[in-house]
Amino acid sequence: MLLIDKYAYTNKLRKINPMVKFSFAMGMLIFSLLPIPLWLYGGVSLIMGYLTVKSAGIPIKNYSKMLMIPFTFLVLSVISIIISFGESGEVFMWATKVRGIYIGITPQGIEMSLRLLLRSTACITCMYFYSLTTPLDQQIQVYKKLRIPKEIIELMVLIYRFIFIFLEEAKEIRNAQEMRFGYNTFKQSCHSFSLMIKVLFIRVMQRNKDMQISLESKFFNGEFHI
Amino acid sequence: MKAKIKLFIIMAFVFVMAPVTVQAMHIMEGYLPLGWAILWSVACIPFLIMGLKRLREIYGASSTNKMLLALCGAFVFVLSALKIPSVTGSCSHPTGVGLGAVMFGPSVMSILGIIVLLFQSLLLAHGGLTTLGANTFSMAIVGPFVAYGVYKFMKKKGASIGVCVFLATALGDLVTYCVTAFQLALAYPDQVGGFTASLSKFLGIFALTQVPLAIIEGLVSALIFTVLIEN
Amino acid sequence: MIKIEGLSYTYEDGTEALKNQSFDFSKGDIIAIIGANGAGKSTLFLNIMGIIKPSKGKIMFDGQGLKYNKKALREYRKKIGIVFQDPDKQIFYSNVFDDVAFALRNIGIEESEINTRVNRALSEVDALEFKDKPVHFLSMGQKKRVAIAGTLAIDQDIILFDEPTAGLDPVMTEEIIKILFELKAQGKKIIISSHNMDLIYRVSDYAYILCKGEIISEGKTEEAFLDEDALRRSGLNEPWLVKMHRNLNIPLFKKEEDFFEFMKKQ
Amino acid sequence: MIKIEGLSYTYEDGTEALKNQSFDFSKGDIIAIIGANGAGKSTLFLNIMGIIKPSKGKIMFDGQGLKYNKKALREYRKKIGIVFQDPDKQIFYSNVFDDVAFALRNIGIEESEINTRVNRALSEVDALEFKDKPVHFLSMGQKKRVAIAGTLAIDQDIILFDEPTAGLDPVMTEEIIKILFELKAQGKKIIISSHNMDLIYRVSDYAYILCKGEIISEGKTEEAFLDEDALRRSGLNEPWLVKMHRNLNIPLFKKEEDFFEFMKKQ
Known part of the structure; x- marks a missing residue:
């Protein structure tokens, strides 16, 4: 249902100690945030990409698709960094003057954008390495070792369990609406979307009621052991 | 009847305090330099501690609240994974990070928010680990607080419920965008014009892409609300 | 009329839910799609409704391949509808x-x-x-x-029913059966999936038995249910009327009443 | 052992779900509670588990009335457990x-x-x-x-099963039946509700038929299912083995195999 999650449980590196995977990914991630030469970003990306595709066995087609996910943001922000404003035209490689203000591109802007592009790619490959090879079960062990408060880990464990239930339900409700022409026009789409969230929320509340009963029959004493 | 009223109240606050976002609002992994990544994470800490304290109080009152809070957290995550209708055909995702705030007190929402944002980055690749602090600050702390404040204020002024919800969600969104733009401009001042030029650039881009979405979000939230009242 | 040609469907994660299968829904009025959980029934229904798009193969409606643009789907769904299993979600x-x-x-x-x-x-x-x-x-x-x-x-002219009697008690199940027969009498075509073999045997006139994404048997309902091997492989069981036929060496009856009439005469 | 004396339960909104009914669960090893949706089965199960408290009447366990303080309930539930219908909710x-x-x-x-x-x-x-x-x-x-x-x-010594086979395909249903019989062989008592009459007839040895909050028939499974009137009133149908007995004037069999053996000899 969630592709990243699916691979986390089925990849070839899943049996490796999660702390090792976490430390390695975080180490590379932090290394990539340091002001290192540009070529090193490429190096990090290649290493992480290789480990993810070759060692963990994530199909390259889906991996490339996943890498595209954060790119909307990247494109938007690179545009805004590459274009500069100024009152004098000297620093620009290329500029146009609008009402006395220069709008253009500077060499530093290009360098900055390039750095950002490469750095983000490197970091994303690190994050993907971690999330694609470490199932949530194992991640929890890491967070326990990191001394994250118990209350937070408990919530994570429970939320993770319920996510899949509600995702499935939301999909089913949406399909049923679609079959009855709920998403024809923009206005109808908004209306149907509101209805879907209402139905989903009612189900959340019903589930809470039923699960409390189930908890009671399992001697729940206020603590979810993790 | 009592249960129904309770449900209504919960729903009201869910959507009032649900700032909305598109995927592009999450600052992506690796985008912020190390210094800023640390700074924004540190900025979240006091709110998280407050949240944790409140969480413990709530659990102390009744441990059955754990289940409810977790269900709400999952609900919020699922909302953020759904595509909401939008005119341009592009997709946007609502983020109901503020859920549960009134049920359990506003500070809890920072905890719920950071968990949802962590799952978003790990399971959906929206946002990132090094930018988790910055994203939590804008989406799970500032946005919901503003939405909540606006709602309370408008309610006091006697505005109709639809208007309250619309303004609260739309403004909550916009403030979240502004904070994100601010975070980006601080990290990447313009080569020529410095911080102000950079801020106006980021705000400009967000204005183009996000303002219409904020308005849509506000409308959808208001609509959901009316649907609920009718029930 | 609706036909499916060489339909394959592979999910994003690589699971092959349907493997190059063809269906011809002109072969009966109430057509049963049966199989264990995970045999591919739901995937088939989603494909028929145009909710998901075949990885390979085609959905043919009135001789034309289904088009996946919004307008075409809309017109198509005015002619073919679906009732999902859980009423609370629809x-x-x-x-x-x-x-x-x-x-x-x-x-x-x-x-x-x-x-x-x-x-x-x-x-x-x-x-x-x-x-x-x-x-x-x-x-x-x-x-x-x-x-x-x-x-x-x-x-619509064609209606799909996904497990229409799941969770219903016997009386309510009878009511649903009545509705199915009434729809048939009105000239509508019905495509139905269910785990209740006695029900399927009673209402359907043509059946496809699915197992792991493949049709392992098909035919007029009475014939399909005689394929003992296919039923066993696909994790289904025999309707009791079929059991009678097989074990007692008596003719196969479609209706309970006919069976009892026959037995009483003996 | 567990007994229920004069149990009434009225919901907050005034619905009388159970009306002064008594159950004795020492009468069988696998005890069936059957009835249409809304007959009171779930309410009965929640009462047995001590999750809701009878409006009137008592749950007797080993000769003592159930106490509703936390500690007593905890000890009680170490001896009696429940499997709910929807696994996703437990x-x-x-x-x-x-x-x-x-x-x-x-x-x-x-x-x-x-x-x-x-x-x-x-x-x-x-x-x-x-x-x-x-x-x-x-x-x-x-x-x-x-x-x-x-x-x-x-x-636990006693386990309640609420619709254990709902939504399952025939093979999985068989697996659940196997589990039920194994539990029985281990000496555990089972209380089960289901809409699948063939299943209930096969696994249970004592049955209560509920209708609108009242027991309208009870007895050894074979006897309870002969009460045609009770089955009709409560919206249930006859297992096919019972149909054979009634329509064909042959003895009533509990097991399919015995029936076929008998018939083959004829």
């Missing part, structure tokens, strides 16, 4: 009338016409008596009928 | 082991003992092969088995 309003009218309002039908159609649909499923009750006061069986009415109101 | 962890261990950890059993018990419970329901998969990858039937293991691990 009833969106707390008011029965509004819910049944949902599809009609979306396609812009006039309110007076809607009124007629909704009432007709509700009377077809015998739901008029509770049409003024809020949905959350209705029983499971009543909700199921409202969900069916919500599809019937569109007046 | 599985709290995405990790199978942690979920089955949940109740054991709550009552403070040691981790080494938990390990033994969880593995035994998982092997009893034949779930060892998928114990390393996260719950959201499991099929409905597999989840059901995890839910059952979660109760079996507690090792």
Whole structure:
């Protein structure tokens, strides 16, 4: 249902100690945030990409698709960094003057954008390495070792369990609406979307009621052991 | 009847305090330099501690609240994974990070928010680990607080419920965008014009892409609300 | 009429849910799709409805391949509808009338016409008596009928039923069967999936037995159910009338009454 | 042993779900509670578990009235457990082991003992092969088995099953039946509700037929199912073995095999 999650449980590196995977990914991630030469970003990306595709066995087609996910943001922000404003035209490689203000591109802007592009790619490959090879079960062990408060880990464990239930339900409700022409026009789409969230929320509340009963029959004493 | 009223109240606050976002609002992994990544994470800490304290109080009152809070957290995550209708055909995702705030007190929402944002980055690749602090600050702390404040204020002024919800969600969104733009401009001042030029650039881009979405979000939230009242 | 040619469907994660299978739905009036959980029934239904797009193969409707643009799908779904298993996930309003009218309002039908159609649909499923009750006061069986009415109101030629009797008690199951036969009498085509073999055997006239994404047997219902090997492989069991035929060396009957009549004569 | 005396239960909104009814669960090993939706089965189960408190009447356990303080309920529930219909509502962890261990950890059993018990419970329901998969990858039937293991691990003397085969395909239904018989062989008592009459007839040895909050018939399974009038009134149907007996003037058989053997001899 969630592709990243699916691979986390089925990849070839899943049996490796999660702390090792976490430390390695975080180490590379932090290394990539340091002001290192540009070529090193490429190096990090290649290493992480290789480990993810070759060692963990994530199909390259889906991996490339996943890498595209954060790119909307990247494109938007690179545009805004590459274009500069100024009152004098000297620093620009290329500029146009609008009402006395220069709008253009500077060499530093290009360098900055390039750095950002490469750095983000490197970091994303690190994050993907971690999330694609470490199932949530194992991640929890890491967070326990990191001394994250118990209350937070408990919530994570429970939320993770319920996510899949509600995702499935939301999909089913949406399909049923679609079959009855709920998403024809923009206005109808908004209306149907509101209805879907209402139905989903009612189900959340019903589930809470039923699960409390189930908890009671399992001697729940206020603590979810993790 | 009592249960129904309770449900209504919960729903009201869910959507009032649900700032909305598109995927592009999450600052992506690796985008912020190390210094800023640390700074924004540190900025979240006091709110998280407050949240944790409140969480413990709530659990102390009744441990059955754990289940409810977790269900709400999952609900919020699922909302953020759904595509909401939008005119341009592009997709946007609502983020109901503020859920549960009134049920359990506003500070809890920072905890719920950071968990949802962590799952978003790990399971959906929206946002990132090094930018988790910055994203939590804008989406799970500032946005919901503003939405909540606006709602309370408008309610006091006697505005109709639809208007309250619309303004609260739309403004909550916009403030979240502004904070994100601010975070980006601080990290990447313009080569020529410095911080102000950079801020106006980021705000400009967000204005183009996000303002219409904020308005849509506000409308959808208001609509959901009316649907609920009718029930 | 609807046909499926060489349909394959592979999910994003690589699971092959259907493997190059063809179906011809002109072969019966009530067509059964049976198989264990995970055999590919739901994937097939989603493909037929155009909710997901075949990885390979085609859905043919009236001789033409299904097109996946919004407008074409919309016209297509005016002719073919589906009733999903869980009524709670397909009833969106707390008011029965509004819910049944949902599809009609979306396609812009006039309110007076809607009124007629909704009432007709509700009377077809015998739901008029509770049409003024809020949905959350209705029983499971009543909700199921409202969900069916919500599809019937569109007046499609073909209707898919996914596990229409799951969770229903015997009386409610009988009511659903009555509705199915009435729809058939009106000339509608029905495609149905169910785990209740006695029910499927009784209502359907043609059956496809699916196992792990492949049709391992098909034919007139009586014939398909005689394929002992296919039933065993696909994790199904024999309807009791088939058991009688196989174990007692008597003719195969489709209807309970015929069986008892025959036995009494012996 | 468990008995219920004069149980009435009225919901907050005034619905009388059970009306002064008595049950004696010492009368069989697998006891069936049958009836249409809304007959009061779920209410009865919640009362037996002490989750809701009778408006009138008593739950007697080993000769003593059930007490509703936390400690007494806790001890009581170590002896009597329940498996609910929807596995997704009773599985709290995405990790199978942690979920089955949940109740054991709550009552403070040691981790080494938990390990033994969880593995035994998982092997009893034949779930060892998928114990390393996260719950959201499991099929409905597999989840059901995890839910059952979660109760079996507690090792109670009496287990309630609410619609244990709802939504399951025939093969999975057979697996559940196997589990039920194994539990019986271990000397456990089972109280079961289901809409599948053939199943109930096959597994149970004593049956209560409920209709609108009242027991309208009870007795050894074979006898209870001969009460045609009660079955009709409560919206149930006859198992096919009972139909044979009634229509063909042959003895009533409990097991399919015996029936066929008899018929072949004729």
